[in-house]
Amino acid sequence: MVLFRRMLGDVLRDERMQRGMTLREVSAEARVSLGYISEIERGQKEASSELLASLCSALGVPLSSVLRSVSDAVATEERAVAEALGATPMPVPRVEPVASAA
Amino acid sequence: MVLFRRMLGDVLRDERMQRGMTLREVSAEARVSLGYISEIERGQKEASSELLASLCSALGVPLSSVLRSVSDAVATEERAVAEALGATPMPVPRVEPVASAA
Numbered sequence: 001m002v003l004f005r006r007m008l009g010d011v012l013r014d015e016r017m018q019r020g021m022t023l024r025e026v027s028a029e030a031r032v033s034l035g036y037i038s039e040i041e042r043g044q045k046e047a048s049s050e051l052l053a054s055l056c057s058a059l060g061v062p063l064s065s066v067l068r069s070v071s072d073a074v075a076t077e078e079r080a081v082a083e084a085l086g087a088t089p090m091p092v093p094r095v096e097p098v099a100s101a102a
Numbered sequence: 103m104v105l106f107r108r109m110l111g112d113v114l115r116d117e118r119m120q121r122g123m124t125l126r127e128v129s130a131e132a133r134v135s136l137g138y139i140s141e142i143e144r145g146q147k148e149a150s151s152e153l154l155a156s157l158c159s160a161l162g163v164p165l166s167s168v169l170r171s172v173s174d175a176v177a178t179e180e181r182a183v184a185e186a187l188g189a190t191p192m193p194v195p196r197v198e199p200v201a202s203a204a
Contacts, residue, residue: 001152001155002155002165003151003152003155004151004154004155004165004169005151006151046148046150046151048148049105049106049107049108049148050103050105052106053103053104053105053106062176062177062180063104063106063176063180064173064174064176064177064180065173067106067169067172067173067176068170068173068177070169071166071167071169071170071173072166074164074165074166074169075164075166075170078164078165078166
């Protein structure tokens with residue numbers, strides 16, 4: 001199962017690294033405890049929407065940009081999972097499974 | 103403040119409507135209470151990553167696709183907020199504003 005919080009954590013850490021910011025700096029800027037941010041970056045805790053907005057603001061990156069990156073990362077993982085299963089990507093309801101004639 | 107859960111709720115409701123599914127059907131398929139899904143669609147509750155994955159699976163839509171739609175909706179709202187404030191959107195370090203030739 002592809003989990004949002006894990007991919008979000010990866011993206012938030014990448015954004016922080018790209019800016020050369022430490023966990024301490026983001027913590028002070030976002031007024032969120034360092035340990036909590038660290039857990040979010042490691043995908044161990046869910047970030048509330050308010051906290052996510054604060055983190056984006058502290059990093060100076062638009063929320064839309066973070067979500068776009070997470071979407072891209074999730075898409076890559078979905079393809080990898082589908083390929084590993086030798087299956088087509090997750091079915092969309094309009095495509096009904098073919099019923100075998102009885 | 104643009105909140106992730108509110109935009110996510112809008113997207114999840116749109117996806118459900120597009121498929122002509124009722125809250126009851128999604129509830130049964132995702133094994134999540136109807137009231138909880140309703141609150142998520144109205145942006146009143148945060149969805150855990152596991153719940154979000156279940157809802158996407160019940161709707162038959164990839165998580166990446168839902169997140170892409172949320173990213174687009176958030177970007178639209180960010181532009182609207184920036185215009186309302188008469189300000190430029192939240193700066194992204196790599197994109198410099200174009201300076202007009204004096």
